[in-house]
Amino acid sequence: MPLNFHQLHIFHTVADRGSFSAAAQALYMTQPAVTMQVQSLEEYFGTKLFMRSTKKIELTEAGKVLLPYAKRSIDLIRDTDQAMTSFTQQQKGRLLLGASLTIGESILPRWLGPFGKEYPNIGISMKVMNTTHLIEEIETHQLNFAIIEAPIQHHDMHIEAVMEDELVLVVPADHPLTKLGTPLSLENVLKYPFILREQGSGTRQVMEDKLIENGYDPQQLQIVMELGSTGAIKSAVEAGLGISFLSVSSVKHEAALGLISVLSIDNVTFKRKFYAVYLKSALLPMSAVTFMNFLRERDLRQWL
Incomplete structure (x- = not known):
């Protein structure tokens, strides 16, 4: 029969108690x-592990070799039990989650519903702010975990892509660009006034990086308004105040109702990834580990 922990535990108990009868009593087993x-x-x-006599038992040389390994196996099982007990207790705790604005407003609520059904004992608290402020809160240990819209460079930050997204051009339903047919040239699009997120937002950073990649200076944009949320930008575009680039996932409802139009640009895509970020030097609570595994193992697009 294969080696098993139960036998090692019994062997260790006999060695520790000094007799088979004492070990049997401690283990609630019969001596046989x-x-x-x-x-x-x-x-x-x-090989023999004990030298037996009528008065006492002693470890053989083989038994002396085995004893520390038996103890290590017992310690490992104990530590495993404690870790899993901690895990199940944390699953009944609270997930403190940070999210950048587009993700927090339009994406995460659609993921948290299925997550909550699967892990009903985990409560959720979410802070929504721009990427720069999220990173500051993680650095100062006010947050230990967040999902953001653009990659960052940070020596002590673990960054993991969890989903791909795309920014799309959104314009008022009656905007002149809707009459030109698609795909539009980027040069023509950039002639019109823009409504953008504030500096420091992931959406703004991705848009500007893509413009630079395509040979355009973001400083040349006609920015008529900077707003602090995706919802405010959608309302401003709908009111005819300008055009913008927003996550395709965040404008599906308004586009379906005909409140705004989503237009394609010739040979230019504004694809990006969403990233989970946390400090390498910090230990994530099990509630956050559970949520990270949920993000890794599920097809997140099914809820968008």
């Missing part, structure tokens, strides 16, 4: 059962 398990262990290793 303890003797049989030790004999099975001796048969497995092909």
Whole structure:
């Protein structure tokens, strides 16, 4: 029979208590059962582990070699049990989650519903702010976990892509660009006034990086308004105040109702990824680990 923890535990108890009868009492077993398990262990290793006499037992040289390994196995099982107990207790705790604005307003609520159904004992608290402020809160340990819209460079920050997204051009339903047919040239699009997120937002950073990649200076944009949320930008575009680039996931409802139009640009895509970020030097609580595993293992697009 293969080696098992139960036999090692019995062997260690016999060695610790100094007799088969004392070990049997401690383990709530019969003495013959303890003797049989030790004999099975001796048969497995092909050597005697105890020297028996009528008065006492002593470890053989083989038994002395085995004893520290048996203790380590017991310690490992104990630590495993404590870790899993901690895990299940944390699953009944609270997930403190940070999210950049587009994700917090339009994406995460659609993920948190299925997550909550799967883990009903985990409560959720979410802070929504721009990427710069989220990173500051993680650095100062006010947050230990967040999902953001643009990659960052930080020596002590773990960054993991969790989903791909795309920024699309959104314009008022009756905007002149809707009459030109698509795809539009980027040069023509950039002639019109823009409504953008504030500096420091992930959406703004991705848009500006893509413009630079395509040979355009973001400083040349006609920015008529900077707003602090995706919802405010959608309302401003709908009111005819300008055009913008927003996450495709955030404008599906308004586009379906005909409140705004989503237009494509020739040979230019504004694809990006969403990233989970946390400090390498910090230990994530199990509630956050559970949520990270949920993000890794599910097809997140099914809820968008």
